[in-house]
Amino acid sequence: MLHLALFQPDIPQNAGTMLRLCACLGIAAEIIEPAGFPVSDRAFRRAGMDYLDDVKITRHASWRAFDGWRRQAGRRLVLATTKATLPYTHFRFAPGDVILMGRESAGVPDEVHAAADARIHVPMRPGLRSLNVAVSAAMILGEALRQTDGFPA
Numbered sequence: 001m002l003h004l005a006l007f008q009p010d011i012p013q014n015a016g017t018m019l020r021l022c023a024c025l026g027i028a029a030e031i032i033e034p035a036g037f038p039v040s041d042r043a044f045r046r047a048g049m050d051y052l053d054d055v056k057i058t059r060h061a062s063w064r065a066f067d068g069w070r071r072q073a074g075r076r077l078v079l080a081t082t083k084a085t086l087p088y089t090h091f092r093f094a095p096g097d098v099i100l101m102g103r104e105s106a107g108v109p110d111e112v113h114a115a116a117d118a119r120i121h122v123p124m125r126p127g128l129r130s131l132n133v134a135v136s137a138a139m140i141l142g143e144a145l146r147q148t149d150g151f152p153a
Helices: 012-025 042-054 063-072 110-115 133-148
Strands: 003-007 028-032 057-060 077-080 098-101 118-121
Touching (some): 003 012
16 A cells, blocks of 8 residues: 655645545555644644545654654655656556655655655746645645555546
């Protein structure tokens, strides 16, 4: 099973949208705290709607706790970042990969970049900063599921 990890998410609506995506596609979700909002927040639940009950969510108290979990589980960490040079469509995803999305406001710190097994990006037109994090997650997860034949039946 693929995993989608959210690194200290800032915006409850984006986090809720990504968790809804996980529920619909059968992807486990990892939330790396601290989040920029209470995870039980009304806006978070509104964006996730009633889908949050259908997604396996694991909350990790810190980056170190998350990284220890994924290393112990033998999972490859694939970081989605605007700083990457490899387009996500050229990357070979594998079952069990953890796709990590950074904070909307700041991405991830250097320590997290260094820990990633791979760094990928969504190609865009020059001069534009980035896509919405939930949109990027959907594009990347779609490709990962296509490659691993992991879409729900």
